[in-house]
Amino acid sequence: MGQHQTNMSLDNTSRLGTQGPDELVPSRYAVMVGEIEVLVISDGVVTPPAESMATNADPAVRGAWLDDMFLSRDAFDWALNAVVVRSGGQTILIDSGLGVEVPDFPRAGHLVHRLEAAGIDLASVTDVVLTHMHFDHVGGLLVDGVKERLRPDLRVHVSAAEAKFWEAPDFSRTGMPPALAEVARSASKRFLKAYRGQLRTFEEEQEVAPGVVVARTGGHTPGHSVVRLTSGGDRLIFAGDALFPVSFDHPEWHNGFEHDPEEATRVRLRLMRELAETGAWLVSTHLPFPSVGRVAAAGDLYRWVPAWWDY
Template identity: 70%
Template sequence: MSLDVTSPPVLSDVEELVPSRYAVRIGEIDVLVISDGVLPLPTKMLGHNVDQRARAAWLNDMFLPPDAFDWALNTVVVRNGRQTILIDTGLGMDPALNLPRAGQLVKRLKAAGIDLGSVTDVVLTHMHMDHVGGLIVDGVKEQLRPDLKIHVAVAEVKFWESPDFSRVDMPPGFPDALRAAAKHFRKEYESQLQLFDEEYEVVPGVIVTRTGGHTPGHSVVRVASGKDRLMFAGDAVFAVGFEHPEWHNGFEHDPEEAVRVRVRLLRELAETGALLAATHMPFPSVGHVAIEGDVFRWVPVFWDY
């Protein structure tokens, strides 16, 4: 028997070698983490307030390359039997940024058997391009329900009327792309926005809460049913943030507040034992948080097949 591989497998439009969705059951609520792809960024984005030698040491310890880091892009679908809630919508398509491995959400929703027209609610953790971009892809709006509700914090919408980029550290082109995406999104979906101040129950067991920090209206989503709990933390938590929560991420508009939010959420997760999922944690990003002294530790779940 020969083990030689003479050609790659032939894939259909929706089949992929690498899994792009992962199912979790939270009590009576179905949660599906869906990958929107990956976003390659300079490693400085992991902590632009620390010496590059410290970043290099962490990357080396994690067996990661020193110069560019592939950030996962995760979204979540929550279904409770009556409503289908999409939490964040991925990057969409921006040819000017040349990011061909991102913007996969529409294709992967289809592969998961989720029709865009079945989505009753969208929850936005914030309005950065990699969270609203999927809604402004050509042809998407026409597939959505006319009564779709899009939940987002008031503070987030106000921020993007005149966004402040003075404290971020982004690659060239990103600030302009973020401004343009937020403006485009607001123009298309203004009438469907459901604004909340601090906290809002989307459906029983699904609560969105404003945290601020990353952006003024940045929010997290808590899913609870029976004894089970899961938090989708959006951009409040990154892979480096367990060992180094004080490192400033390049996309944070208020870095000091983002650190306070990160530490508070990680402590909550360590104390409650709730599951964590987050946008830029390695797919499927589902796991627990442990705490040892002043240092947090990420404990990925064992995959449930």
């Protein structure tokens, strides 16, 4: 993928490589995929219950894994990453973070502020791609005043299966607490009402911009999708919620937010196999920021190999 470009500009400004005065840690990381510009943006951190990472695991085994990773057995910090892509004159936002959907997660919901800090005007976004419509992926678009700042001709790409599912969602196979299920139901309903006129649905896959293809995987949600970037022999996959930190050690563990856990396991194994065979870069919503790395085969499993930060 060539060198990481830490001062890359998505909108011909010089602000992208600068650190905001109120940011204690980096919140964006830029890379090039051939000629495609990619910026990973941290929306912050959410802190779900630890059991949500492995609802079908033996509690003792899950606890041992958390101990080995120096993580709390009660709740753990889960990164929340979104991506901005520039290709063919289009500026594409992939997912939008939490917004203000869950007050119990006050350390997330920073996407709009961090886009601004990176010099990205909401009005410059031509396309939004949603990997799926859980509240921590659509919430940023529901923040008061955001829709009014977006272009009236904005295109919002989401799989047809995803849009259909959230018209009458079924949470019976998830491990979501009732309160969070209600947040998910409410957020998706408000999103569909606000953006229905701008939806551009697809069945299996759609090329959003040159070298930018969104493809439905299912599993996590019926219409969950990943985004594949290809340019000049370089590849990157934004995996959304198909892969979690625990997936490399225990791909068989069911995440509590998965609507079809068995299919979600099959999806992540296929995706890890593809990543290992192609050498593509991986970015995923909940891998630790900046979540740029590769996947390598490790016996019957796979291992995560984070990229060396390029300063």
